[in-house]
Amino acid sequence: MERDTETVHEAYAFVCLHCGHGWEEEYEIRHTTDLAGHRRADYFARGVRVPSPLTRNDCPSCNLGPIRILRPGRVNSARTYLA
Numbered sequence: 001m002e003r004d005t006e007t008v009h010e011a012y013a014f015v016c017l018h019c020g021h022g023w024e025e026e027y028e029i030r031h032t033t034d035l036a037g038h039r040r041a042d043y044f045a046r047g048v049r050v051p052s053p054l055t056r057n058d059c060p061s062c063n064l065g066p067i068r069i070l071r072p073g074r075v076n077s078a079r080t081y082l083a
Protein backbone atom coordinates (compact mmCIF):
# COMPACT_ATOMS: atom_id res chain seq x y z
CA MET A 1 0.00 0.00 0.00
CA GLU A 2 2.96 2.27 -0.26
CA ARG A 3 2.75 5.19 -2.57
CA ASP A 4 5.74 7.17 -3.64
CA THR A 5 4.74 10.79 -3.96
CA GLU A 6 6.99 13.63 -4.95
CA THR A 7 5.72 17.19 -5.18
CA VAL A 8 7.52 19.88 -7.09
CA HIS A 9 6.63 23.44 -7.97
CA GLU A 10 7.32 24.67 -11.42
CA ALA A 11 6.42 27.88 -13.18
CA TYR A 12 5.72 27.86 -16.86
CA ALA A 13 5.56 30.82 -19.16
CA PHE A 14 3.23 30.78 -22.11
CA VAL A 15 2.90 32.94 -25.15
CA CYS A 16 0.09 32.87 -27.68
CA LEU A 17 1.36 32.74 -31.22
CA HIS A 18 -1.95 34.08 -32.47
CA CYS A 19 -2.39 37.30 -30.49
CA GLY A 20 0.96 37.63 -28.72
CA HIS A 21 -0.52 37.41 -25.22
CA GLY A 22 2.04 36.22 -22.70
CA TRP A 23 1.52 34.97 -19.16
CA GLU A 24 3.04 32.83 -16.47
CA GLU A 25 1.46 30.22 -14.25
CA GLU A 26 2.87 28.29 -11.35
CA TYR A 27 2.03 24.62 -11.04
CA GLU A 28 2.27 22.13 -8.26
CA ILE A 29 3.17 18.83 -9.85
CA ARG A 30 2.59 15.66 -7.88
CA HIS A 31 4.48 12.70 -9.20
CA THR A 32 3.12 9.45 -7.90
CA THR A 33 3.72 5.79 -8.52
CA ASP A 34 0.60 3.68 -8.30
CA LEU A 35 0.39 0.14 -7.01
CA ALA A 36 1.05 -1.26 -10.48
CA GLY A 37 4.26 0.74 -10.68
CA HIS A 38 3.03 3.25 -13.23
CA ARG A 39 4.31 6.77 -12.91
CA ARG A 40 1.85 9.58 -13.24
CA ALA A 41 1.91 13.32 -12.77
CA ASP A 42 -1.00 15.43 -11.59
CA TYR A 43 -0.92 19.17 -12.09
CA PHE A 44 -2.47 21.70 -9.75
CA ALA A 45 -2.71 25.44 -10.22
CA ARG A 46 -3.87 27.51 -7.25
CA GLY A 47 -5.07 24.35 -5.58
CA VAL A 48 -7.21 23.26 -8.51
CA ARG A 49 -6.34 20.23 -10.57
CA VAL A 50 -5.64 21.22 -14.14
CA PRO A 51 -4.54 19.47 -17.31
CA SER A 52 -0.84 19.26 -18.01
CA PRO A 53 0.49 22.61 -19.21
CA LEU A 54 2.36 20.67 -21.86
CA THR A 55 -0.90 19.89 -23.60
CA ARG A 56 -2.43 23.30 -23.20
CA ASN A 57 -3.47 24.93 -26.44
CA ASP A 58 -6.05 27.56 -25.54
CA CYS A 59 -5.27 31.21 -25.02
CA PRO A 60 -7.09 33.05 -22.19
CA SER A 61 -7.00 36.22 -24.26
CA CYS A 62 -8.22 35.15 -27.69
CA ASN A 63 -9.22 31.49 -27.06
CA LEU A 64 -7.35 30.53 -30.17
CA GLY A 65 -3.66 29.86 -30.10
CA PRO A 66 -1.51 27.94 -30.70
CA ILE A 67 0.36 28.30 -27.43
CA ARG A 68 4.07 28.07 -27.07
CA ILE A 69 5.52 27.16 -23.69
CA LEU A 70 8.60 29.02 -22.57
CA ARG A 71 10.64 28.94 -19.47
CA PRO A 72 9.74 31.65 -16.92
CA GLY A 73 11.25 35.01 -17.61
CA ARG A 74 11.26 34.60 -21.36
CA VAL A 75 7.82 35.97 -22.07
CA ASN A 76 8.99 39.48 -22.77
CA SER A 77 11.69 38.46 -25.20
CA ALA A 78 9.23 36.18 -26.97
CA ARG A 79 6.81 39.06 -27.39
CA THR A 80 9.58 41.17 -28.83
CA TYR A 81 10.36 38.34 -31.22
CA LEU A 82 6.73 38.12 -32.31
CA ALA A 83 6.51 41.87 -32.88
Ligand SMILES: [Zn+2]
Binding pocket: 016, 017, 018, 019, 020, 021, 059, 060, 061, 062, 063, 064, 065
Ligand atom coordinates in the same frame (compact mmCIF):
# COMPACT_ATOMS: atom_id res chain seq x y z
ZN1 LIG B 1 -4.20 34.53 -28.01
